[in-house]
Amino acid sequence: MIGKLLRQILVSALLFLSVFYSLLQVDWVSMVPIDRAQVERYLGKLVWLSYSSQYREIEDKDVVDPVDDLLTRLCETNGLVRDSIKLRVVRASEENAFAGPDRYIVVHSALISNSVDEEELAGVLAHELAHIQKNHVWSTVKKELGLSLFFITMSGNGEQLAELTKILASSFYSREQETEADCTSVAYLCNAGINPEGMVRFMQRMSEDGDGYVPEWMSTHPNWEHRIATLRMAMKECEMKEKSSVISTEAWKRMKRYFGKSISASKSIGKDN
Ligand SMILES: [Zn+2]
Numbered sequence: 677m678i679g680k681l682l683r684q685i686l687v688s689a690l691l692f693l694s695v696f697y698s699l700l701q702v703d704w705v706s707m708v709p710i711d712r713a714q715v716e717r718y719l720g721k722l723v724w725l726s727y728s729s730q731y732r733e734i735e736d737k738d739v740v741d742p743v744d745d746l747l748t749r750l751c752e753t754n755g756l757v758r759d760s761i762k763l764r765v766v767r768a769s770e771e772n773a774f775a776g777p778d779r780y781i782v783v784h785s786a787l788i789s790n791s792v793d794e795e796e797l798a799g800v801l802a803h804e805l806a807h808i809q810k811n812h813v814w815s816t817v818k819k820e821l822g823l824s825l826f827f828i829t830m831s832g833n834g835e836q837l838a839e840l841t842k843i844l845a846s847s848f849y850s851r852e853q854e855t856e857a858d859c860t861s862v863a864y865l866c867n868a869g870i871n872p873e874g875m876v877r878f879m880q881r882m883s884e885d886g887d888g889y890v891p892e893w894m895s896t897h898p899n900w901e902h903r904i905a906t907l908r909m910a911m912k913e914c915e916m917k918e919k920s921s922v923i924s925t926e927a928w929k930r931m932k933r934y935f936g937k938s939i940s941a942s943k944s945i946g947k948d949n
Contacts, residue, residue, distance in 0.1 A: 712814070716777045716778045716814060717778050719777040719778065719817070720762070720776055720777040720778025720779070720780050721778070723776045723777060723780070723840060723841050723844065724762075724764065724776065724780055724782075726838055726840075726841050727766065727776075727782060727841045728764070728766065730838075730841075731766035731767060731768045731784075732766060732767045733764060733765065733766055733767075734765045734766065734767055734785060735765075736934060738927075738930045738931055738933075738934045739765055739785070739788065739931055739934050739935075740763070740765055741927065742794075742922075742923045742927050742928065742931050743763065743765060743783060743788060743797065743801070744763055745922050745923060745927075746794060746797060746798045746801055746870075746922050746923065747761060747763055747781070747801055747805070749798075749868045749869075749870070749922045750798065750801060750802055750805055750864050750865070750868050750870075751805075753864075753867045753868040753869070753917070754863075754864050754867050754868070756805070756809065760779050761779050761780075761781055761805070761808070762778070762779055762780045762781070763781050763783070764780060764781070764782045764783070765782075765783050765784075765785060765788070766782060766783070766784060766785065767784075767785045768784040768785060768786060769784075769785075769786050770784055770786055770889050770891060771784060771786045771787040771790050771882065771891055772784045772786075772787060772845055772889075772891035772892060772893070773787050773800050773801065773804050773891070773892065773893060774804060774844050774845045774891075774892040775804045775805075775807045775808045775812075775813050775844070775892075776813065776841075776844055777813055777814065777817055779808050781801065781804050781805065781808070782845075783800075783801070784891075785935065787800060787891075788931065788935070789932070789935035791878070792877070792878075792881075793874065793928075794870070794874075794921060794922055794923045794928070795870055795871050795872075795873065795874025795875075795877075796874040796875070796877060796878040797874075798865060798868070798870045798874060798922070799861065799865065799872060799874045799875025799876075799878060800875065800878065800893045802860075802861035802862075802864040802865050802868075802870075802872075802875070803857050803858065803861040803875065803893045804892070804893065805861070805864060806856070806857040806858075806860035806861045806864065807849065807853070807857050809860065810853070810856055810857065810860060812849055812853045812856075812857065813844075816848060816849060816850075816853070817840070817844075820843060820848065844892075845891075845892055846890065846892060848892075849892075849895060854895045854903070855903075855906055858875075858903055858906050858907050858910065859906065859910045861875065862875075862907055862910035862911055862914055863910070863914055865914075866911075866914035866915060866916045866917060867914075867917055868917070868922075869916070869917040869918055869919050869920045870919070870922070871916070871919060872907060872910075872911050872914070873911070875907060876904050876907050876908065879894060879900050879903065879904060879907075880900075880904070882894055883900045
C-alpha cells in the first residue's frame with residue numbers, strides 16, 4: 677500500500693518536473709505579438725532609473741567627455757551609430773561596466789579612475805559595445821526573464837528591476853557570447869587605431885589584484901586565461917589601423933584630477949563616495 681503511494685508520488689513528481697522543464701524551454705516572448713523596440717526602450721529606461729537610484733550619476737564633463745570620445749571613436753571607425761548608444765557614468769567602487777537594454781552602456785567611476793591608460797578603458801567599452809551590437813543583451817534578457825519580462829515592464833516592480841540590473845552587471849552571458857564579444861571588441865579596437873593589448877593588461881591586473889568581485893567584462897566563463905588567449909588570437913588576425921590616441925594628455929590629467937579630488941584612491945570607497 678505504502679509502496680504504491682510512493683510510486684504514485686514519484687510518478688507525479690516526475691510528471692511535474694517534465695512539464696515544468698518543457699515550459700522553461702518555450703520561447704514565450706516570441707509567441708507574444710509585441711513591439712520589441714518599444715519594450716526594449718521602456719525596459720532600458722526602467723533599468724537605468726533603478727540603477728541610478730542606487731548609484732549617483734556623474735555628469736561632469738572632465739569625466740564624461742573622455743569616455744564619450746573613446747566611444748565615439750569606436751563607433752565612427754566601425755560604422756556604428758554613436759547617437760543610438762546611451763552612455764552613463766555612475767559613482768561606484770567596483771571596476772565595472774555593463775550594457776543594458778535599449779543600448780545603454782553604464783560605466784563605473786572606479787573603472788575610469790583605475791584605468792592606467794585609454795587603451796584599458798577602450799578595451800572594456802569595446803567589449804560592452806560588442807554585447808550590444810551582437811544582440812547579446814536582448815537575447816539574454818529575453819531568455820533569462822521569459823514572460824516575467826512583461827510583468828516587470830508592465831508593473832515597473834522595483835525589486836524585480838533591482839534583480840535585473842544585478843544580473844546585467846554580473847557575468848550572465850554565455851561562454852559563446854563572451855568569446856564573440858572579445859573577438860568583436862578586438863576588431864573594433866583595431867579599426868579604431870587603439871591597441872587591444874590594453875584589455876589584456878587590465879584583465880591580468882584585475883585577476884592578480886582583484887578582491888573577488890567579478891565585473892561583467894571579467895566574466896569567469898571562459899576563465900580569464902582562456903579569454904586572454906582568445907584576445908591574443910584575435911589580435912593576430914586583425915589589421916591594426918594607424919595608432920592614434922583619442923584622449924589628450926591634458927584631458928586625461930583633468931579626469932584623474934577629478935577623482936583625486938573627490939574620490940579616495942583606496943579600493944574600499946563606498947558606493948556613495
Ligand atoms: Zn562580457
